Amino acid sequence: MYAEERRRQIASMTAVEGRVNVTELSERFDVTAETIRRDLAVLDREGVVHRVHGGAVASQSFQTSELTLDSRLRSATTAKMAIARAAMEFLPQGTGSIFLDAGTTTSAVADLIGQTPAAHQLSIVSNSLPIALSLANNGVQYVQLLGGTVRAITQAVVGDTALRTMALLRADVAFIGTNALTLDHGLSTADAQEAAIKSAFVTNAHKVVVLCDSSKLGTDYLVSFASLSEIDVVITDSGASEIFLNSLRDREIDVVVVDDLARS
Template sequence: MYATERQGRIAEGIATQGRVSVVELASSLGVTTETIRRDLDALENAGLLRRVHGGAIAPRRASLVEPSLDERFGMAGTAKAAIAARALEMIGRGYRGAVLIDAGSTTGALATLLPGHVAENQANVDVVTHAVPIAHVLSAVPGIDLTVVGGQVRGLTAAAVGASTVHAIENLRSDLAFVGVNGISADFGLSTPDPGEAAVKSAIVRGARRVVVLADSSKFGVESLVRFGRLEDVDILVTDENPDAALARTLDEAGVEVWLA
């Protein structure tokens, strides 16, 4: 197989799977790992991938890549709505409890569905959030008592961050926390590009009795700059596709339930 053919196969794998492994590519293409590494270097120089330990990932999965909230709402919108609806099964008929909703587009989809879900199930929920768009959606909704945690608002995500935000959340014990992620991987856990958002997410995870992560499959294998939680911190992962074998195995070992939307 010529180098151009190999590199075309590698680029196709990146486009469809989001990441590739040097060892797996060498085995499937019948060449040495050194040859694959040279191919990956050439493709990285062409801007088609980003090298990481043991392989490569799509350029959009780089550690500091963070789409705006508006861009996120436009990505996998149908999947996010389905994930949000599935996650709301945690709030059953007659539910009474405190729920902390993290900032993000999938958690935003959950907030949009929450008023109707609360009314249908005759639930009464104390909601806490640091996300301005979510607070706007849930203000003055019957059956929802809303508390908004303040702080410095990031323009990119419209979420409050900073020491005062973290301190306020650290003093809360929610029954449920719905958490968004930029990345979830077997090796690195839960991650996000911004240190300020990571600090808030970490406080949310530490303070919740049950942690429900909402993540579409594009987040699998992504390792953003800052880790804010381990897989062991998660009770339930709600997603739209089964994780790959390595991530599925690690989730199972960590005791995480995987719910498919």
């Protein structure tokens, strides 16, 4: 496991459980205690956790920083592919319609759709330049890319033009990516304009499927774009806290946990 991925999982565990212990983290990730202390020092400097004697406690601040698209493509790759494969089970049959949000896990879904001839009859709306190109290049017959302004860091289309188009559209299923998921703040992201498009996808879909690797559970970003009451399904990986997942189930959310090798 890369240090960045391990730190993201430590941050998620701290947010969900409130406190983490150096010894327990060392055993979980099969690294030395000194390595864990360095991880906690990095997370503390970033404001993600607060170091305390023997471990760390959760930070209550809302995050605003974003990784570049290339960095996110290299993060939790095994988990994202496993999540994408599970997401394929929620595709509508035949000539149904879907919203496909911008993001690296949703990009993995797009790749799988391109490899699945039976899914090429779907009508797909996306706000992602890479996703739209991938789908069109792989034989999907109806791909609508929202028009508007392109955010360089995520290559997502945002703005008033995209929102006006979204007001006219409906879909059977929305596949949504997120920077973070908490019980109180719901789904959140760093940018208000991108959050507005995500919110429109959620509002205008019959079913909402959230694709969220475990490193994002329990973390908070600045802009909330959907509450838990608006979510139907969460697909995550085996690094997720069972306590957190049970809290989602208590809210009548269908939770799918995929087997992955992301922590090996």
